[in-house]
Amino acid sequence: MPATNEITVTQLNRLIGTPDCPAIVDICLKEDFEADPHLIPGSIRHLHTDIRGLIQRLDGRRAVIVCQKGLKLSQGLAAWLASEGHRAEYLQGGIHAWRAEEGTMRVPYAALPALVDGATLWVTRHRPKVDRIACPWLIRRFVDPSARFLFVSPSEVPAVADRYGATPFDIEGVFFSHRGDSCTFDTMLETFALTSAALGRLGLVVRGADTNRHDLHPAAAGLLAVSVGLSRQYREDHAQLEAGMVLYDALYRWARDGYDEGHDWPASRG
Template sequence: MASTITIMQDKLARLVGTPKSPLVVDVRTEEDFSADPRILPGALRRGQADVAVWARDLTGRTAVVVCQKGGKLSHGVAAWLCHEGIPAEVLEGGHEGWAAAGLPLVSAAKLPPRDKQGRTVWVTRARPKVDRIACPWLIRRFIDPFAVFLFVQPSEVEAVGERFGAAPFDVENVFWSHRSERCTFDTMVDEFGLDMPPLRRLATLVRGTDTGRPNLAPEAPGLLAASLGLSRMYTDDLEQLEAGLLLYDAFYRLCRDATDETHNWPGRKGGA
C-alpha cells in the first residue's frame, strides 16, 4: 500500500464540516488526552493498540490520524490503516499544532455517553421542521459522524431518553434546547465551543427561521420554505433527515463562502 502523508491544518480545517471531510481519529494517549480533554470537530477517540480491530469500522472512508504532536503514534496508526486499504493521512503538528493555531476544539465532557458501538444517541420529537434537522446536521458534521437519532412522540422523548441512553434535544426543560430567544442550534454551537464565523452566521439563520423572526437573516424565508417542502415530501423522519443534511450542507457553504455573491439577469456579455 501507499505510504502515509501529512495533511496541513488549514486544509483539514476547510474540509471539516463538509460531506467530503475525512474521519478524524484521535489516538492520543490517555495521559495526553487527560491533559487536554478536547477533540477536533467530529473526531473519534480510538486506541492505537487495537487499531486492527477498529480499522474495519472505517472501511470505505478516508481518515486523518491525530496524536499529540503528529509523531510516531499517528504515523504508525495511519500506516496500519493504509495496510487495511483505508487511505489515511497524519495531521501536521498533531493536536498541539491544531490548538496552537486557534482552530476549533470540542470539549469531550459535553458529549453524551456513547453506546456499545461508540455512537452518541439523541432523541427528539417526530416530524421535524427546522431545529430538529439543523441540530442533527451539526452533530453529524462537527461532533459525531456516526450519531444515532431517534424521532418519537413528543410525550415520550424524555422517557425514551432515559430508557435508551439517548440525549433529548429540542424539547422543553432539557439541557439541549432553546434558551431565552435563542434556539437549540445556538445552544449546541455555544456548548460545543464551535465559535466559527460560518456557524455563527448559520445559527442566526436557523434562529430566525425557527423562531419566526425572518428579519434576523435575509435567507430565513428561503430556509423555511425549503424546510416545509421537505417535511411534505417525506413521511419517514429519517429519510427527511438524510435529505435535510444536503440542505444544510448548502446553507453552510453559503455562510462560509458565498455571503457576498449575488446573481442577476441578464448575465454579463462576453468581453464586458
C-alpha cells in the first residue's frame, strides 16, 4: 500500500511549472549529488541535518523532499516535518526514479548563477515587454522559485550587475541574450535543459512575439498585443511582472494541455 506522505514522479511532474507546485527540496548526500549534479526543475539544495533552517526556508509552504532513492533520508525528513505540523511528502523512488521516467527534465546545477543572499539575482532593462517577463516566469517556475529581478535603465544594467553580483539578461553582449534568430527565452531553455514539448510550444510563441515574426505561430501576435497592453497598464515593473506571471501560467497550461483545443459558435459545434 502506498504511503500517505509519498508523491510519485508522475504526480510531481504535473505540478512543476504551475503556481501549485510545492517547494522541492533536494537533500541528496554531497557525494551522490556530485556524481550526478542535476536538479529537478525548481528544486533547491539543502542539508538533511539542518531541519530548523529548512523550516525557516520553507516559510509554511508544502514541501516534497527528494533523496537519491526515496528511502531513509527523504522519508525521515518528511516524517519529521509532518510531526511538527508542516505539509511534507517524499518523492517515491527519489532521483533514481525521476531520472528513469520518460518526459522528466533535469537542470544542470552548473548552469545556475551564483546565489546572492540565498537566491539568484537577475538584472535587465526596465519597462519590460515580452522576453523580460517571459524569462522571469521561466526562472521562477523551473529554475529558482525565489529568484529576484532588478529592472533598471538600459545603460546601467552592466554596472548594476557588477556592483550587486546580479546576472544580466536580455541586453546585448551578455550570455543570456538573443542568439541569431532566437530570443533570450530560447537561450534560457537551452542553458537549463528545459526541453519539454510544452515549453517548446511556448518558446515558439515567445520568439515570434519578441522578434516580431508573427508567422512563427498564430498566438505570437496576440502575446505581443497583451504584453504591450500590460506595459501600458502598469507603471511599476514589478507589478507588471506579477500580472505577467498569471499570463504565462495560463499560456503554459495552454501549451501543455490545451494547444489543440478550438472554439466555435454556436456552442453545439464545440
